[in-house]
Amino acid sequence: MEWRDVPRRAYYGKYERVHVKNDYSWYEVYRLPGNVYGIAEPQHFQEVNFYLIPGTERAVLLDTGMGFFPVEPLIRELYDGEIIAINSHFHFDHIGNNHTFEPVYNFTDAYVQRVAEQGLCREDTGAQMDEDMFKHGYPAGFDPDTFRIAPFRYRTLQDGQTFELGGRTLKVLHTPGHSHDSIMLYDQAGKILFTGDTFYLGALYAHFACDQFGRSDIRVYQETMERLRREIPSDVNLYCSHNDFITHAGRLGEAADLLASILREGETESGAVNKGHQYLEEGRMLNERFGNGFSVVYAVNDVK
Ligand SMILES: [Zn+2]
Known part of the structure; x- marks a missing residue:
């Protein structure tokens, strides 16, 4: 089945929908446990999520969406105080509205710097702006050929840095x-870990090697998941940046195990990943290994 023919995801029904005026018929807002808003973009193949995390003094906006439509008016409907924008990482589907919240905090490296200074255009996103990536075709008011992610000013995050929001502390974990620049935000008292793209219920990408997406490192990825398994208690909830919003911390160990088994066995399986996931990887053989509710996509040559 083509992605665009997949019926509306049942998991949205688990969460409380918040109706907002400035949704551009594109964004969907959900009130999640722990006083967090999850904002979803279900009409694009990426099914990306980003989060508004309020405190009593200020709020963090973790990622700014794909940028097809402005998001600041929607955020202002939900929260009218100071907003600190943080990127989970620099990939195009998380930074689209960065310029309206600058400076944006990130874990700066050379890839991040380039995107921040130059922005992105359609060519930088591979096939992701093709019309079949959109559930109902291109939304009214969106032109892929003139679409740009604007450059943005940024500030650099450190591992262990904390943000005091008033009644809530968020700690940065470099993951x-x-x-390379992937971070998580940890609300230890609230028992919430915002995982970015490092864990979600879907295909986890450990295979990138290009200017637009930077370099994944499957060995470092495994070490990251092993560290999280040790450090994150089992009653913490994971709030994820794609697909279903929430899952449990036991998944961190499951991902560590799946990555470890891939590295141990090297290449033993054949079978290409879903073609839609191969858009920037011409000439490289990828494999997708399945766990329970998620999978890992990796380059065969990286594990030999
Ligand atoms: Zn990503």
Whole structure:
């Protein structure tokens, strides 16, 4: 089945929908446990999520969406105080509205710097702006050929840095693997770990090697998941940046195990990944290994 023919995801029904005026018929807002808003973009193949995390003094906006439509008016409907924008990592589907919240905090590396200074255009996103990536075709008011992610000013995060929001503290965890700049935000008292693209219920990408997506490192990814298994208690909830919003911390160990088994066995399986996932990887053989509810996509040559 083509992605665009997949019926509306049942998991949205688990969460409380918040109706907002400035949704551009594109964004969907959900009130999640722990006083967090999850904002979803279900009409694009990426099915990306980003998060508004309020405190009593200020709020963190973790990622700014794909940028097809402005998101600041929607955020202002939900929260009218100071907003600190943080990127989980620099991939195009998380930074689209960065310029309206600058400076944006990130774990700066050379890839991040380049995107921040130059922005992105359609060519930088591979096939992701093709019309079949959109559930109902291109939304009214969106032109892929003139679409740009604007450059943005940024500030650099450190591992262990904390943000005091008033009644809530968020701690930055540097969690490289998917990309070098990947971070998570940990609300230890609230028992929430915002995982970015490092864990979600879907295909986890450990195979990138290009300017637009930077370099994944599957060995470092495994070490990251092993560290999280040790450090994150089992009653913490994971709030993820794609697909279903919430899953449990036991998944961190499951991902560590799946990555470890891939590295141990090297290449033993054949079978290409879903073609839609191969868009920037011409000439490289990829494999997708399945766990329970998620999978890992990796380059065969990286594990030999
Ligand atoms: Zn990513």
